[in-house]
Amino acid sequence: MTKLTVGVVxxxxxxxxxxxxxxxxxxxxxxxxxxxxxxIYVTREGRWxxxxxxxxxxxxxxxxxxxxxxxxxxxxxxxFRGLFIPGGRFKGVKRIPLDVVLPSxxxxxxxxxxxxxxxxxxxxxxxxxxxxxxxxxxxxxxxxGVFKEAxxxxxPHVVVEASMLVLDEASTVDAIARGVGYPAFVKPARAGxxxxxxxxxxxxxxxAALDVxxxxxxxxxxxxxxxxxxxxxxxxxxxxxxxxxxSVCEQPVAWEEFLSFSDKYLRGGxxxxxxxxxxxxxxRRIPAPISEALTKEVQRNAIAAFxxxxxxxxxxxxxFVREATDETWVMEINTVPGSFSFYLxxxxxxxxxxxxxxxxxxxxxxxxxxFELMFTFDSEMLAAKGGKHGG
Numbered sequence: 001m002t003k004l005t006v007g008v009v010x011x012x013x014x015x016x017x018x019x020x021x022x023x024x025x026x027x028x029x030x031x032x033x034x035x036x037x038x039x040i041y042v043t044r045e046g047r048w049x050x051x052x053x054x055x056x057x058x059x060x061x062x063x064x065x066x067x068x069x070x071x072x073x074x075x076x077x078x079x080f081r082g083l084f085i086p087g088g089r090f091k092g093v094k095r096i097p098l099d100v101v102l103p104s105x106x107x108x109x110x111x112x113x114x115x116x117x118x119x120x121x122x123x124x125x126x127x128x129x130x131x132x133x134x135x136x137x138x139x140x141x142x143x144x145g146v147f148k149e150a151x152x153x154x155x156p157h158v159v160v161e162a163s164m165l166v167l168d169e170a171s172t173v174d175a176i177a178r179g180v181g182y183p184a185f186v187k188p189a190r191a192g193x194x195x196x197x198x199x200x201x202x203x204x205x206x207x208a209a210l211d212v213x214x215x216x217x218x219x220x221x222x223x224x225x226x227x228x229x230x231x232x233x234x235x236x237x238x239x240x241x242x243x244x245x246x247s248v249c250e251q252p253v254a255w256e257e258f259l260s261f262s263d264k265y266l267r268g269g270x271x272x273x274x275x276x277x278x279x280x281x282x283x284r285r286i287p288a289p290i291s292e293a294l295t296k297e298v299q300r301n302a303i304a305a306f307x308x309x310x311x312x313x314x315x316x317x318x319x320f321v322r323e324a325t326d327e328t329w330v331m332e333i334n335t336v337p338g339s340f341s342f343y344l345x346x347x348x349x350x351x352x353x354x355x356x357x358x359x360x361x362x363x364x365x366x367x368x369x370x371f372e373l374m375f376t377f378d379s380e381m382l383a384a385k386g387g388k389h390g391g
Contacts, residue, residue, distance in 0.1 A: 016106035125367035128336025137335035150308035162214035188217035235341035239362030246299035
């Protein structure tokens with residue numbers, strides 16, 4: 001049986017560029033036994049490259065990606081369904097067919113719906129949430145509004161426009177103190193992996209944290225710190241043609257005040273396939289040491305959050321729980337590739353290769369269902385003579 005060809009897009013113009021490289025290499029190692037893998041690396045400047053050699057973490061550690069990779073692009077011509085290699089003086093033009101794409105760019109221009117939009121235009125199946133689900137999953141301010149509309153409990157928060165800090169910082173800081181209080185977490189609305197996030201315990205640290213966060217986004221989310229609560233995370237797997245299911249729960253324990261970027265990715269250890277660190281190398285308790293009733297509540301909320309943003313494939317939902325009162329709050333959802341959550345599914349009896357097979361099956365089924373929809377309509381408007389112009 002012919003193996004499907006999976007294009008893995010990683011790198012990108014994002015502050016999470018290096019995280020994306022680690023994620024992609026973990027995924028490519030898990031894909032190789034069952035699929036043909038095509039590495040597609042996007043440089044920090046936005047140049048697209050491909051080469052089998054890019055599936056070697058040492059190439060990226062040595063900064064040699066531009067030396068070994070060929071320029072490539074995914075044309076938005078429906079029906080092309082592949083990677084176009086323009087060639088050059090000594091190399092001819094090539095087309096590498098792609099059956100499906102696994103987006104592995106974290107953050108901006110990859111996790112936020114933009115890459116998904118490109119793949120929609122190119123008519124190529126892709127893993128994970130669609131354009132809307134990815135965009136909502138990336139924007140913490142919009143995400144919380146969607147969760148609230150779905151009836152989910154969310155962490156008390158305030159959304160701040162960076163422009164208001166310039167116009168009236170004193171009033172903005174006062175509104176945060178009244179609406180959220182101290183301590184609080186300050187987060188850029190559309191950044192991940194703890195980039196630009198800080199805890200504020202008083203007015204001075206709040207002003208400093210806001211100044212950092214506004215450099216990463218024009219909107220800032222300030223959340224109540226939820227002291228006395230435990231963070232509990234759960235992954236969800238689902239899509240067209242299959243029942244949505246939740247993984248076991250986890251409790252991250254590698255944080256003092258919160259999980260910093262270095263806590264998550266630079267603490268050593270090896271991830272799946274023995275290639276680099278990553279979220280799997282974090283210290284964590286799996287399953288989470290909470291009651292069965294609270295576990296089921298977290299899993300129900302995770303599935304509801306997944307469905308509320310119209311996610312697909314796999315995603316991780318992060319929550320807070322207060323065991324004394326059995327209360328839960330949904331903090332955020334991390335869609336592909338913010339988290340493939342393979343460590344949670346391994347603990348649920350699903351290995352990483354099987355998880356990715358499911359994610360790819362969902363991508364192909366989602367694309368097939370989208371293909372059945374109508375996107376054209378013959379109105380005969382242009383054939384009509386006379387009449388009014390405009391709408």
